[in-house]
Amino acid sequence: MSPDPLRFLRCPVCGEPLSGVETEGARALRCPRGHSFDLARQGYVNLLAGRAPHTGDSPGMVTAREEFLGAGHYDLVSAALAAAATGSSATETSAAESDSADATYPRLVVDAGAGTGWHLAAVLDAIPDAVGLALDVSKPALRRAARAHPRAAAALCDTWQTLPLADASTTLLLNVFAPRNGPEFRRVLRPDGLLLVVTPAADHLTELVEQLDLLRVDPTKSDRVAGSLGDGFDLVGRSRHIRRMRLRRAEVATLVGMGPSAWHIAPARLAARIEALPEPVDVTAAVELGVYRPR
Ligand SMILES: C[S@@+](CC[C@H](N)C(=O)[O-])C[C@H]1O[C@@H](n2cnc3c(N)ncnc32)[C@H](O)[C@@H]1O
């Protein structure tokens, strides 16, 4: 675990700063009041205050996500985030649809619901002086996220609860296909910080939605995001990013396995539907990136 992001962490019980301690070979983070949090062998720190309401993505979903992202299929998402973070215009962003974000060089980049840390790593690569923190409630995801980048650390927490971060500690907050906690996002962001939210567009995976009967994206999703963040943010930019992916059937199975449809279709029925697809199959990846500034 990179030590740099530790100074931004706060005890989830009392809100005091945390520092590293080592007792009998076991490493932990401890606050001045004696609350102690184990550093897992796999490199992340468990900052859950109490029990999580759920365990996040399962090992199978995380393996599928790691494989699919590793093949580069969702690099349009990483590229869009990195470009918005650094103020670059080198994206497929439509000028009419988007205001560009200011060039900012954040000290701390937090990814809330980071999964394997793939996109966080890409953003850190684009901002050489920043350190990163991956937050997720899934242990198998955090095992990957802890190794995602030399300047990143990873912490287990439930992002619906108080985030284990100091007020105004975060310069750039990423949120990609993951739950959003508007009031907490606002609290941890610096006044000059940015929140980047990626959501699926209405035509995301449209070919598979029809042929495999996957869960449909709510066409008003990106509008609802702004509402769900509460009144602490102004939407200052919005862009759409689209790419045609040419996938083999095995990759389609991986893609379905990493998303929410994995919970909703019986595996045998899904396998039969995938078998009936042409190979390769062209699939649309379409996402919306919202850029928000604290009000
Ligand atoms: C669809 S995945 C996206 C992961 C990553 N942002 C990416 O795009 O590769 C959603 C992630 O949110 C995490 N998650 C879901 N509910 C959560 C919660 N309440 N607190 C923290 N993480 C949560 C899941 O474990 C999962 O890793």
Ligand SMILES: [Zn+2]
């Ligand atoms: Zn404490």
